Amino acid sequence: MSKGKIQDWHGCPTRYAAGILADKWCFLILRDALLHGKRTYSEFLNSPEGVSTNILADRLAKLEATGMLDRQIDPRKASRVCYFPTRKARDILPALLALMVWSTRHDQFTDAPESFAQAYNDDPVATVNWYEKEIDRVDASIKGSE
C-alpha cells in the first residue's frame, strides 16, 4: 500500500491534473507506458532516470488508485505483473505530446528531431492515433496469448 495520501483535488481542472500528474515519477512512468511500451515493474525500474524500488511501488499504486493504470498478473507468466494504461491514461496523449513539442522548442539540448514537432503540429490527431495503435499492439501481444 501507498504511504502518502492520494491527491484528491477535484473541481479546478488545472488542480485536478496537478494532483495526478505533477509528480516527477508519475510523469515518467506514464511516458514509459504510453510512449515506450513499458508494462512491467522491472521495465519501469530500468528507465535511465533511476527510480528507487519503494518509490516505484508507491507511484504504481497511486497511478492504479487514480485509474491511470490497470494492474494485472501477466497471463504468460504468473510471477510477473503488468500495468496497462487505461483509457484515462491514453487520453492525456494530446497534452503529453503538446508538452513534448514545447520541450523541443525550449530545450536547446533536446533529443527529439525537428520532424516530431512538425508532424504533431501538422496533424495532431494522426500522431495521437499512431501512439494509440502502438499501445494496442503492445497490449494485444501480452493479452493475446492468454
Add this chain to the structure above:
Amino acid sequence: MSKGKIQDWHGCPTRYAAGILADKWCFLILRDALLHGKRTYSEFLNSPEGVSTNILADRLAKLEATGMLDRQIDPRKASRVCYFPTRKARDILPALLALMVWSTRHDQFTDAPESFAQAYNDDPVATVNWYEKEIDRVDASIKGSE
C-alpha cells in the same frame, strides 16, 4: 535563494518538461500567472490551495531560474514585485489547455463547463490566442503606467 537544486534534465522531451512542470506548486503558479492574471507574491499566496510562504518563494525563484517567469519591481510601487510569464511560459498554454480538457472529461466533479472543452477542441489556436491577449492586457496595465 532556492534551497534545492534546479532540475536540469535535458535531452528527453518528457523528462525536460517533468523537470520544470512536474511539481504541484510550480504547476499551480503557472496556472495563476497564465490563466488568472496573477503577478505578485501576495496574489499567488492567496490562491485557494494555500501554499506556504517559504515554498512559494522557492518555487518563484525556480521558475525564474528556468526562464518561466520574469521578476521585476512593480513600476507603480517599488515595494511590490511582479512575476511576468515569459514567452517560454506562454508556450505551454496549448499543453495546459489540453490537460484541462482531459480533466473536464475525467474529473466527475469538475468546475469547468462543457463549453470550455468544446471551444478548445473546435479551435485550439483561437483559444490560446484569447488567453495570450488576456496576458498582454494584464502586463500592459502594469508596465504601461511607468
Add this chain to the structure above:
DNA sequence: GTAACCACTTGCATATTGCAAGTAAAAATT
C-alpha cells in the same frame, strides 16, 4: 531440488515540506 527471477517491503539516513514567527524596505497614515 536448487538457483535465479520478479515484484515488492523494510529500516534508516537524508532531504523536503509545512507551519509559525520574524525581518527589512517602502508606502500610507497621523
Add this chain to the structure above:
DNA sequence: AATTTTTACTTGCAATATGCAAGTGGTTAC
C-alpha cells in the same frame, strides 16, 4: 516626522517524503 501598514520575503523546527541497501516470498528455469 513618527508610526503603522503593506509587501516580499527568511528562519527555525517538527513532520513527512525520498533514496539507498538489504531482505522477503512467491514463480519459474535448470
